[in-house]
Amino acid sequence: MQINPEHRLTAAVIEQLGQCPDRRLQQISGALIRHLHDFIREVELQPEEWLGAIRFLTRTGQACDDKRQEFVLLSDLLGASMLVDQMANRKPAGATASSVLGPFYVEGAPERANGADLAALPGPRVHVSGTVRDLAGAPIASALLDVWQTAPNGLYHVQDKDQPEHHLCGKLRSRADGSYDFITLEPVSYPIPTDGPAGQYLQAMGRHPYRPAHLHFIVTAPGYQPLVTQLFTAGDPYLDSDAVFGVKPELVIEYQRQADGNMGVAFDFVLEPVQAR
Numbered sequence: 184m185q186i187n188p189e190h191r192l193t194a195a196v197i198e199q200l201g202q203c204p205d206r207r208l209q210q211i212s213g214a215l216i217r218h219l220h221d222f223i224r225e226v227e228l229q230p231e232e233w234l235g236a237i238r239f240l241t242r243t244g245q246a247c248d249d250k251r252q253e254f255v256l257l258s259d260l261l262g263a264s265m266l267v268d269q270m271a272n273r274k275p276a277g278a279t280a281s282s283v284l285g286p287f288y289v290e291g292a293p294e295r296a297n298g299a300d301l302a303a304l305p306g307p308r309v310h311v312s313g314t315v316r317d318l319a320g321a322p323i324a325s326a327l328l329d330v331w332q333t334a335p336n337g338l339y340h341v342q343d344k345d346q347p348e349h350h351l352c353g354k355l356r357s358r359a360d361g362s363y364d365f366i367t368l369e370p371v372s373y374p375i376p377t378d379g380p381a382g383q384y385l386q387a388m389g390r391h392p393y394r395p396a397h398l399h400f401i402v403t404a405p406g407y408q409p410l411v412t413q414l415f416t417a418g419d420p421y422l423d424s425d426a427v428f429g430v431k432p433e434l435v436i437e438y439q440r441q442a443d444g445n446m447g448v449a450f451d452f453v454l455e456p457v458q459a460r
């Protein structure tokens with residue numbers, strides 16, 4: 184049987200992987216070449232379009248620096264980050280679901296006491312409280328909750344020279360009974376950065392850049408899988424169209440008016456033990 188020259192080319196490139204000493208690299212590269220060649224054939228990719236894609240990826244790399252990761256943004260808005268995250272975090276029933284880390288996490292937030300106010304700006308506050316527990320419901324003491332969010336202007340402290348370093352960030356430790364609590368500014372929905380190649384691509388696709396209001400958490404405790412997640416504000420208009428596809432229904436929380444007149448929410452983080460998978 185006559186093999187189409189375009190498919191013969193694909194087979195020749197894959198054949199070259201036969202010498203690859205790293206089996207996983209061989210597997211990944213084989214699939215990448217197969218899908219890339221299929222994609223090029225499917226859309227009848229034109230030379231100027233391929234060159235355009237190369238220029239776009241070049242600009243994406245050039246937009247990266249120690250504070251900005253344009254490739255993460257691109258991966259996020261293509262849903263790739265969330266897909267990798269979902270496959271890496273197939274949690275047992277009852278464990279808190281994960282969501283994407285995002286590009287604005289900064290190591291080194293200061294430790295804050297339970298009850299601390301993370302904000303250095305006036306504005307409506309929310310009280311966030313709950314417990315950290317295991318799958319059987321037992322409290323996990325001294326779990327570390329690393330928290331971060333944007334200011335009301337939609338910017339994280341690393342994006343905004345007018346905010347103090349680590350503003351609206353903090354590391355809290357759960358108490359002996361697993362409980363934690365802190366006060367912060369009411370989170371707002373905000374646009375992911377649109378001033379670079381990733382944002383231009385989003386616009387070209389006719390999509391909006393908004394993320395629904397959320398709080399970020401990394402919750403860790405010895406003997407448990409680290410949990411990277413976000414808590415999204417119920418009623419936010421962007422819950423169903425998050426620019427980075429990070430929303431899961433079980434991560435949507437409803438702030439309620441509390442006895443002291445302030446808005447608050449209680450959310451329990453349930454960690455899975457290291458050996459659960």
Ligand code: BEZ
Pocket residue numbers: 256259283284285286287375376394427
């Ligand atoms: C964030 O929530 O911080 C975020 C996640 C993905 C892309 C941009 C921002």
Ligand code: FE
Pocket residue numbers: 285332333394397399
């Ligand atoms: Fe965020």
